[in-house]
Amino acid sequence: MTLDIQTILVVLLANVIGTAVALPVLMGWRVSRAARAFQGAAVAQAVGWTAFLVAPRIGDRWVSTLSMACLAASFVLLWTALDTWLGKRRGHRLMLALAVAVPAGYGLGFASYPFRVGWSNAGFALQLALLCFALASPAPHASRRWRGLVLLCLLALAVVTLWRGVLGAFFTEAYPFYRATHPVNVAAALLYHVALALSTIGFLVAWREEAERELRVQASTDGLTGLLNRQAFAGRAGDVIAAAQRYREPLALLMIDIDHFKRINDTRGHAAGDEALRTVARALKASARRGDLVSRHGGEEFCVLMTHAGMAEAAAFDRRLRERLAREPDGAPGLSAGAATLLPDDTLDQLVHRADQALYRAKAEGRGRLVHAA
């Protein structure tokens, strides 16, 4: 059986264009930044391949150069998607530099066949290697399966691309034009088919994983302030309390309530009330240490569970919080707070109840203060 490279390339083009059109149709337009970058990469590939395959017919150096620019840009877009899905990746500048250098060198050195083939393929191989590096670098939140699949596809493409570049640059006599039926051309085109299908599946799984992560975050946070919601707080606080009791470590809980919050709503409107809640939430987050749990307990009440902390640390937190709010340029509401420390047999509810009683006393004693539970 002989494989006709012309036919493979036409089918490949149909495949690439079909993928570029199908992705936004299936995924929708209103997707995350990473998913949009992935869709953009598919479009850039489709435009790049179309230009690449029609260029020799028009005999146009600039159409070929445009195709190089599109293909190089598609790798940048894939890198951007990975940078979001996997967490900050290294190599961004090099990726961008290659996306400029590949088409620029190709266009300027177009007259020399060995140079342009060697240059562009070496550049693409390097971009693919950078994508592989991004996939292989640690990413604790992402599944290894889709990363492994995409990594395998891109690594194989990098090897074939480099192989093609070396042949074109240094063994030009033995390596004919990419549309001639040559083993490396057939292998590259077939591999591209498989890699396109498998890596598209891999990227779609990455997108689903992102959506699941987003849902988990939404389910555990308060929409207005971005703090933990009451339910998520209770789940995590239970573990923190159990650990503190096992290792006999001190733990403090602060219940904080905005003073006369109803007045803010009534006099300045609901939007001003919401802004006051966000201001307090920001100050709480900024005043907390790593490991402390900060939640919106409901309405205008907040809760902070401080690890390795007793009454002195709770008082220091309260002071830091008030100082921070006093520095707010647009002013900030007053707060009342109640603090309680963990007893050996406490449950979360008992701890919260004591802090709540202290908060109640703070309100009764005139507001704007911290009261420690007895």
Ligand SMILES: Nc1nc2c(ncn2[C@@H]2O[C@H](COP(=O)(O)OP(=O)(O)OP(=O)(O)O)[C@@H](O)[C@H]2O)c(=O)[nH]1
């Ligand atoms: N803007 C806004 N208001 C809220 C939100 N949740 C609860 N509230 C309002 O918060 C107000 C709480 O009022 P109160 O419980 O009387 O408390 P307060 O006015 O702060 O009085 P003290 O706690 O005694 O100082 C109510 O008017 C609620 O409608 C919210 O998400 N946004």
